[in-house]
Amino acid sequence: MQSIKDCFDLNEENKLVLPDFQRNYVWDYDKQRSLLASIFTSLPMGGVLILKGELKEFAAKELCFLKELDISEEERSKECFFLLDGQQRLSTIKSAFSDFFYDRNNWRDVWDNLYPKLKTRWFFRIKPRIGEDDIFGWDKLTFEGLHTLEPDQVVEFIEVKNILKTKDLDKWFHPGYTPKDENGNNLVGNKLKTHIAKRAAGDYLVPIYSVYQSPSREKERKPLHESVLQKLANERVEELQAEVADGKKNIVDLLSEVEPDIGEYYENNDEHEIRNAWSMLAAKWSEKVNKFLVELIDQDIPTIELPSDQISRAIAIFESINSNPTALDNFDIIVAKAARNDEGGSLSLKIHNELKEEIDLSDALLHYIIGEKPSSWSPQIMGTLDNNEISKTVKKQFLNLLSIFSHYTYGNDQSLKIDHIKKKKHLALNHLQIKEYTNLTLEALIRTFAFLQFRCGVIKLSSLPYELMILPIANILKEDPFWNDKLTLDKIEYWYWISIFSGRYRERQNEQCIKDIIDLHDWVNNGENRFKSWYNSILNEAGYSSKDVLMLRDQNHEIPSAIRTSLLQYTISKQPYDFLPNGSMLYLNSWDIALEKEIEISGNNFNLKVQDHHICPLHEVTKIGESTAKLRNQKHILNSPLNRTYISSYANSKISSKSTSEYLTYVSNSSVRNHFLPTPFEERYKKKSEESTVDYYNRICSERYTKIVDAIKDELDKLNPINSY
Known part of the structure; x- marks a missing residue:
């Protein structure tokens, strides 16, 4: 049993500390006030759970403060208690009863290091x-x-x-x-x-x-x-x-x-x-x-103290008593373990800083780029930082890749298992493995993000159809020779598109990812192309990407969001022209869109943003008997991805009131290059007198389906010209 004051004293002496895998302080003022009212009326504040250990076991912080403790090597061996449960309550009470700003000459530095809701x-x-x-x-x-x-x-x-x-x-x-x-x-x-x-x-x-x-x-x-x-x-x-x-x-x-x-x-x-x-x-x-x-x-706090031999179970214990509905992030535990490295410093801060840095792009990556080729690039434009915090996708795939690099030896396929991308293996990583493989993991991830943006049309990481597809790519790009080799990058892109459009990742994604890490690396090293058997399944996988699904004729299956997104991204990967009038040319590419680059067209300045555009506009077909409500129904054929493409919001504002045949005439022929539209526009997008409305919709979508399938297969043939089917 400890009193509140005893807990504060121990915390001041670095004997009661917060392990760095604990959540940030999140209580708002009303919740803080409510707890203080309970303390004032002598109601129980609830117990705390502490774990006996040594400071070297985890990176740690003082109650109420963001910054990790700055402790000497000698202090790292000292015994302490890690607070596993009770942080929000103890931090609230310490903040209320302590004067963090007592040093009037240093109050700004203290202010900078306090959690925002405790600057009070x-x-x-x-x-x-x-x-x-x-x-x-x-x-x-x-x-x-x-x-x-x-x-x-x-x-x-x-x-x-x-x-x-x-x-x-x-x-x-x-x-x-x-x-x-x-x-x-x-x-x-x-x-x-x-x-x-x-x-x-x-x-x-x-x-x-x-x-x-x-x-x-x-x-x-x-x-x-x-x-x-x-x-x-x-x-x-x-x-x-x-x-x-x-x-x-x-x-x-x-x-x-x-x-x-x-x-x-x-x-x-x-x-x-x-x-x-x-x-x-x-x-x-x-x-x-x-x-x-x-x-x-001086009120007592019921305290449960776990012995030091329970350290290995600290995380499980924490989660079992944590009332926060959001599960504890494994990334936070790895960050805490990494603080045991001799180099010191915060792993999360290192990753955060690396995601803001610019990297040099390889000529191989930019080989197919039309127009000006950027020489450097920063992954943060892809949204790897979310509200200035490392995104969940980056955290999760960092752990997966770190675990793979720590356990897998190429050539020993039996050493790589699904378990390596699961929590237990993540938490089994020790600080030496984290130290050894962090730089390699970060470099591989960042190169992968660049590949996805420049080769695969991914504007933001949050729109990536399947996160686990990061891992086979990163496993290749960790090696400098592959990063700089066009043929290798072509093979990766081949694998990416054939996997996306054939439905290889629609089920059992963990298993597929582990298999692809091995098979893709083997193919890149002049092995066998084990993916070519999926060629004929491109936009032809029943229940997933078939023509019936895409045209909403399959009553038992919805169009997967991965297919909707990937078709838009594939189009952007080809750097299509925007839908602008004759004489105005603008390539749409993922990196400029992600940057919201400032554009000047005919004296008009705007920031480049894209909209998911209905090629055959909904407003046009209301003129021929369809109600707006019916058209807004996602089951309507015009909401198929076969009737959608990305164009700039600027272009959309210029053509929004025009019919399809009008605006396709209004823009130049080259402006619809690589949007895979059936041509000639005046003929293909005009309803024929003998056609019913339904037949008209089905025809224009069917013709675009053929265009897209042919384009993807032509692309694959170019990426792997020695392929035989």
Whole structure:
């Protein structure tokens, strides 16, 4: 059993720490206030689970702070307790009762390192508002505690002030507040504290952030909250004396508890004893409230302590008691393990920084690029960072690839198993393996992201049809000779498109991925092409990518999102022209779209964004009897991916009111290059007099299906010209 204060002391001494696989602090102010109300009313705050170990076992942090502990090699061998459960609660309470900003010269550095929701100072309000209970006995300066109250009677008295870095520096509660004396000099030391205490008392707010006094700091003789309480008590006594003089209150009723003989002193007009009694009333009330505050952090916390031999099960234990509905991220555990490396530093920060860096692109990668070829590229434009955090896809595939590189030796196919891309193998990685393979893994992943964008039309990583297809590619591109070899990249692209469009990844993706890691690497090393048997299944796999599915004639199967996305990405990979008027040419390519590159067309400037465009517009066919509601139905043939392509939002605004035949005439013939549209446009996209509406829709989609299939197969033949079928 530990008290709240004991936990804080241990945390200050790096003896109770947060393992770095713990979630970030996430509680909002209402949830924090609710917990504090429970603490104020002596309700149980819940237990904590701690694991005995040594600091070297995991990267660790202090409660409330983002930054990992900076500890020496000697300290790393010291015993500690890892907090497995109770972080949100303990962090809330420590933040409320501790003054993180006590060093006024360093408060900005502290502010930078605190979790956003903990950049605060907490108070309780003494004076009740109209209609509120007088829970602190302000009216007569009588206080008996809050243990008989419900939290909802207390919660409105607990107030928080958000500490901003550049605003509110003129507010007394702000650590940057610098009032001056009558001579224009900054108040410091006790004069400053006295000034702040007076301002706090004027607002009837008692700071609770001075209640806990850290062992590492010299304890204040009179913490700020005590000074505020004394000022409040003295001021209230003056008010009560005036109320007695006005006949509004009875002096005996007010003072009999602190001085039983007050009635006699009052009758005898003994001013000395009466003054003493008033002073005693003020002192007793402030002492009681102060004692109440100190005892809040003396409350015991039920503690479950696990012995050090349970470290290997720490993660499983954490997950079993973690109430967060989001499962613990294996990536966080690997980051914590990696901190044991001699090089130190944060693995997550390293990955984050690498994802922002530019890399040199190989000539082999850019071989087929039309127009200007970029020489360098940064993976962050693909969305590898999500709100400046490493994306889930990157985290997951980093772990998978790290595990594969750590366990798999090429040529020993039996050494690679599905287990290597599962949680158990991830968590079995030790810090030496992490250290050895991190750089290789990162380089392979980043090269793979570049390949997917420049060869496969993937604009954002989040739109990748099958994440696991990253792994066979990365396993090849980890090797410099392959990264710089056009024939190798052609084989990878062949494998990618044939796998996507034939449905090889529609089921049992883990198993398919592991098999492809071996087979693709073997083929690249002049082995056998084991993927050619899928050639005839391209956009012809029943229930997945067949013509019946794509034209919505298969009543038992939906069009997979992977196929919808991949058809758009394949088109973009061919760098088609935008749908612009004659004389205006703009290549649509994935890297410029991802960058939202600024474009100038005929004096108009815009940022390049694409829209999923209906080639035969929905508004056109409403003229021939179809209702808008029916057309918006995803089951309608015009919502088939065979009637969709990417064009810029700028182009879409120019043609939005035109019919298909009108805008296809309006744009140049070359502008629809590589959109795989049946030609001539005026003939193919005009409804024939003998055609029913349904026949017209089916014809234009069927003709485009043929165009796309032929284009994909022509592409594969070019990528692997020695292929035989």
